[in-house]
Amino acid sequence: MVDLSHSPADEEFRAEARAWLAAHVPRTPFPSLETAEGFAAHRGWEGELAADRWSVVSWPKEYGGRDAGLLRWLVFEEEYWAAGAPGRVGQNGVSLLAPTLFEHGTQEQRARVLPSMATGEVVWAQAWSEPEAGSDLASLTSRAVRTDGGWLISGQKTWSSRAAFADRAFGLFRSAPDTPRPHQGLTYLMFDLRAPGVTVRPIGRLDGRPAFAELFLDDVFVPDEDVIGEPGQGWRIAMSTAGEERxxxxxxxxxxxxxxxxxxxxxxxxxxxxxxxxxxxxxxxxxxxxxxxxxxxxxxxxxxxxxxxxxxxxxxxxxxxxxxxxxxxxxxxxxxxxxxxxxxxxxxxxxxxxxxxxxxxxxxxxxxxxxxxxxxxxxx
Amino acid sequence: MRFLPDAEQRAFTASLHAMLSAADTPAVVRDWSRGDHASGRALWSRIAEAGVFGLAVPQEYGGLEPHPVELALAFVELGRHAVPGPLVETVAAAVLLEDPPSAGRFLPGLVAGTDLATVAAPAGPALDGHASALRLALDGDAATLRLAVTADGLYLSTGAAGPVRRCLDPARRLTPLAPQGELLTADPPRERALTWGRLAVAAQALGVGLALLDRTVAYVGQRTQFGVPIGSFQAVKHRLADAMTALEFARPLVLGAATSLRPADVAAAKLKACEAAYGAARAALQLHGAIGYTAEFDLSLWLTRARALRTAWGAPEECRKLVLDDALKGPAGP
CATH class of the missing domain: 1.20.140.10 (Butyryl-CoA Dehydrogenase, subunit A, domain 3)
Incomplete structure (x- = not known):
């Protein structure tokens, strides 16, 4: 049977979300997310959402969510946007990195990364593209070289959304050169945008606002605990993220x-x-x-x-x-x-x-x- | 919330698909186009046996009770196989004839497939009967039950009022009907009949589009030029990817309209299913090249059908108007 109605419990969830949003959505819109002032306002809003467990409703409770299933997430989103609530500054982390951590991360990584992502305390940027690797992402050349207790990453990333104001980033790096296929020898890493060796150069998008940035990386140290999954398996891991993304x-x-x-x-x-x-x-x-x-x-x-x-x-x-x-x-x-x-x-x-x-x-x-x-x- | 056909509904469409696949429908369409209705009537009986017409008819008149979702799923298959005849009109007639005296008299014959119905309605929206001239009725020559809806009510037409008019889809034989005849009811459920008919057209168009896509995918996979299948060229791929995307986003509109039966939802589904089918037809013609442009090649049966359905039972702008009038009344909720 084809049934488009939601269960009474899901409708109750909808009513609860609607009431909360009606009481909390700011009456005047924030400045643009792509300005320092607007970024800070949006970050504060994530904290307000998180305080009542509305920032990541589909996540498990232990990380700040409500264990809401897919249908409730869809219901929440309907209510969220109908209420005219602000854009989501944590979107990159929540929709790209978090699903990867749930599938491929360790317990320790989830406990360390997810709670601060849920509150907006740490905002994540993505670092996929490079000047010569766009649609053909597997041709990327930024590298990760083994060092004591971790990796040294070097190279250039670009079109990194949110990186102008974000705290940390995640992306793919070539850890094994000269593999038979370009998709091999890639490692999925998380790194600090304020670590020594990182230079962030904001890029003005069409309206001039720095919605993304170039990242110049020069022997930036990434500890082993910030590698997601096995080194060399990054493509497979990232594609499961890209699947989520699309x-x-x-x-x-x-x-x-x-x-x-x-x-x-x-x-x-x-x-x-x-x-x-x-x-x-x-x-x-x-x-x-x-x-x-x-x-x-x-x-x-x-x-x-x-x-x-x-x-x-x-x-x-x-x-x-x-x-x-x-x-x-x-x-x-x-x-x-x-x-x-x-x-x-x-x-x-x-x-x-x-x-x-x-x-x-x-x-x-x-x-x-x-x-x-x-x-x-x-x-x- | 479970927005998917269930196992029983899938089994029903699969059996209909199997029956129609074995029926050589292209030959039936060509007979029908010449005014030879014998093979079409035989196929019609088998469609009735499968229960399709009973899906719009209460049990007491031999039907299966109204099941708009199953009806829509069935009409996707009828469209996919280019089945000719007044299929949609027969569904609309079943709704128009729902009142007891007419229902007992006519519905059993429609359900059993012994009667084929057609309907002539006035030009203008919503079968509202305020315009004077009647539209042409589909397959007025083949139909055994000819209905005319006017401002005064629902009439049994006395017959054809002129010759069959030649159509771009030769299997659609439009016929003028004489409205004079027995008055069956002064106040037939015009809007409900229109909604059911329009839903059936939407589903039929979706099926037509899916068939055009399938045939074209098969063709570009085996037709070679420059030493490779033309389906390996990106320009060809993208055209077919767009045709598929349009069809796959029309599909939930059709299923959603069958679930709600709201006139605005049905109009939206009709508009988008017909647009997607016509887009698939254009892609199919272009990618087949000259062979697709011939009447002899079976693709033409679906190409011409896709064009006809666009304006049958509500042209695009009429459907858009219904959608926006509904939206301006206020949000329907999520």
């Missing part, structure tokens, strides 16, 4: 539903102009389709199915939906559409990056074609 938990449907409802309100406030009717309707339907697609995927996941490459369809869909939605909003604003201080401008700049990060959409389409449709591999 999968269900990177962008929740609640976020796009809230944006779509705001877009309908904007359209109404502008007198429901005919020229935008189709795009507003399509954004709303797209958000609903993404929600239902996610509920279907979650239902399969809860019955023990691995989700795998279908997450590539997911990434293409939400990133294009988000961009189309914001483009429509800016067009509806007419002359104000070019302003940098409307309720839509920063969201638009952020949406522009969606088709690029977390695996460019061209790579995702290759994955859909080869792994879901079974088309032959070929030159890219």
């Amino acid at each position: 999968g269900l938990t990177l962008r929740s449907p609640g976020r796009f539903l809230a944006s779509a409802h705001r877009l309908v309100e904007l359209w109404r406030s502008r007198g429901c102009p005919e020229h935008a009717r189709a795009r507003v309707a399509d954004a709303l339907i797209g958000a609903r389709a993404y929600q239902l697609f996610t509920y279907a995927a979650a239902s399969r996941f809860l019955e023990g199915e691995r989700l795998g490459p279908e997450s590539s369809m997911n990434k293409v869909f939400w990133s294009e939906l988000d961009l189309a939605l914001h483009e429509t909003a800016l067009d509806l604003l007419e002359e104000d559409g070019e302003s940098a201080d409307t309720a839509w401008s920063e969201g638009y700049v952020f949406a522009l990056a969606g088709p690029i990060y977390a695996g460019a959409n061209e790579i995702q389409r290759d994955i859909v074609a080869e792994r879901l449709l079974g088309l032959p591999k070929g030159r890219r």
Whole structure:
């Protein structure tokens, strides 16, 4: 039987989240997350969420969560974004590093890393890409050299989201040179962005705000306790993270539903102009389709199915939906559409990056074609 | 919350798929297009035997009780196999005829597959009967039960009012109906009939799109140029990846609409399933090249169907209007 209703217990959870958010969501929006002042405000908000166990609802209680299952996480996200709550500064750590630690980390690592991630006390940046390794990530050349009690890492990372203001970072490093395949000999490491030998050079994104940074690493010491999994197994470990990243938990449907409802309100406030009717309707339907697609995927996941490459369809869909939605909003604003201080401008700049990060959409389409449709591999 | 067809529902669609796969539906479609309905009627009986038409009919009239989810799943298969005939119209007719005197008189024949129904409704939204001219009825020549909905009610039409009009999909034989005839009811459930019909079209279109995708994936895997399968080229892959993504995001809209039966949800599903099917048709035609452009090649049966369904039972803008009118009434909740 197909059933779209939530259980009474999940509805109770929804009501509890809704009431908490109504009482706590700041009435005036914070400054941009990509400024020092805004970053600090968002970090403080994570602390407020964490104090009542709302920052990482799906995690086990021992690390600050509520042991909420996937469905409750989806419910929480619907309520969170509908309430107009702030963006999540800890997203990189929570959606990328934490799942890896749950699957491949040690008990000691989880106990040490997760609680401070949950409170926002430590904010994590990702350090995947390099100047010459983007979509072809396995060609990365930053290296990790064995030393007494750990590793010395050197090289250059780039497009490191949040690194301008974050505390620590995680990424892949080449620990064994000259392996037969580039995916071998990589090690997954966590490191301190303020350690000796680290230089962080913030990069202004399209609107000039330092949403990401370059990292220059010069014999930075990483103790053995900050290696995740076996040295040399980093690719396999990271791909399980990338699977999560592209999968269900990177962008929740609640976020796009809230944006779509705001877009309908904007359209109404502008007198429901005919020229935008189709795009507003399509954004709303797209958000609903993404929600239902996610509920279907979650239902399969809860019955023990691995989700795998279908997450590539997911990434293409939400990133294009988000961009189309914001483009429509800016067009509806007419002359104000070019302003940098409307309720839509920063969201638009952020949406522009969606088709690029977390695996460019061209790579995702290759994955859909080869792994879901079974088309032959070929030159890219 | 369990947003997935269960084992029984999957077994039902699998058996329907197996039956239709063995039925050489392309030959049936070609017979139907020539006005030869014998093979189509035989297939129709087997679809009725499988219980498809009973999914919109209460038990007391021989049906299985209304089961919109199962009906939608069945119509995906009917679309996948390009089954011809007034399938959607028969479902809508079953809803229009739900009142006791008509129900007892007509529904058993629809459920059993001995009757095929078609419906002529006025142009304009929601079968509301306020416009004067009647739309053409699908397969008015093959239907044994011809209904006309006007502002005054539901009529049994006296018959065809003109010749069959040639359509871009030759298997869709649109026929003008005479509205004059016996008045069956003054107030038929117009909106519910429209919702059920539109849901059936949405599901059918999804099936059409899935078939177009499957056939094209198979073709680009075996067609070689420059010494390699054309499916190894990125331009080809990306076009098919996009077609698949659109279909797979239309699928939950169809299932969700079948679950809620809200007119706005059904309109959204209809819009997106038809868009995805048409997108798959365009990709299929382009990637097959000239062979796909021929009437002789079976792909054409699905290509022309995808185009026809886009505007049948609610053109895109009509569906969008329903969605936005509903949204402006206030958020429906998450």
